[in-house]
Amino acid sequence: MSVLNSELAKNIHPHHLGSAGYGPKVEKWRAEAEVARQAGVPYKYENFDERVEHWFRAREVKDKERGQLVIYDARTEVATEAIKALAQKKMQGEFKPRQEVDELSVALGNKEHPSRMRGVSSKPGLKHGFP
Numbered sequence: 041m042s043v044l045n046s047e048l049a050k051n052i053h054p055h056h057l058g059s060a061g062y063g064p065k066v067e068k069w070r071a072e073a074e075v076a077r078q079a080g081v082p083y084k085y086e087n088f089d090e091r092v093e094h095w096f097r098a099r100e101v102k103d104k105e106r107g108q109l110v111i112y113d114a115r116t117e118v119a120t121e122a123i124k125a126l127a128q129k130k131m132q133g134e135f136k137p138r139q140e141v142d143e144l145s146v147a148l149g150n151k152e153h154p155s156r157m158r159g160v161s162s163k164p165g166l167k168h169g170f171p
Contacts, residue, residue, distance in 0.1 A: 055099055062098065085097070087131060088127055091142070092143050096111075099113075099116050122148075123144060125147075126146055127143050
């Protein structure tokens with residue numbers, strides 16, 4: 041089990057969030073999405089699940105020349121295209137995600153950690169994840 045989990049823990053698509061991780065950024069991203077919706081501006085992550093949106097946002101870096109968010113790593117760019125293709129199939133009804141088999145796990149080609157709850161930090165404890 042330890043060897044299996046060690047293999048699953050290797051991250052070839054690292055995020056650019058710093059040591060604070062997703063926590064502080066999620067509220068900022070939600071606020072940006074709400075501002076875009078209220079302004080009538082199309083939000084580029086509108087058709088994605090929140091988990092997929094956060095994965096994309098965490099790997100984007102602001103390009104100083106163009107002034108927009110881009111993904112520099114070629115492997116991560118290939119993964120984002122695969123995720124977008126699966127999200128399109130999901131909207132058309134050709135792909136039906138279920139628990140551990142969602143757009144991210146299929147496109148990235150890796151399984152989720154067994155006996156782990158995704159989308160919830162381990163810091164609050166089990167009572168937070170299983171009320």
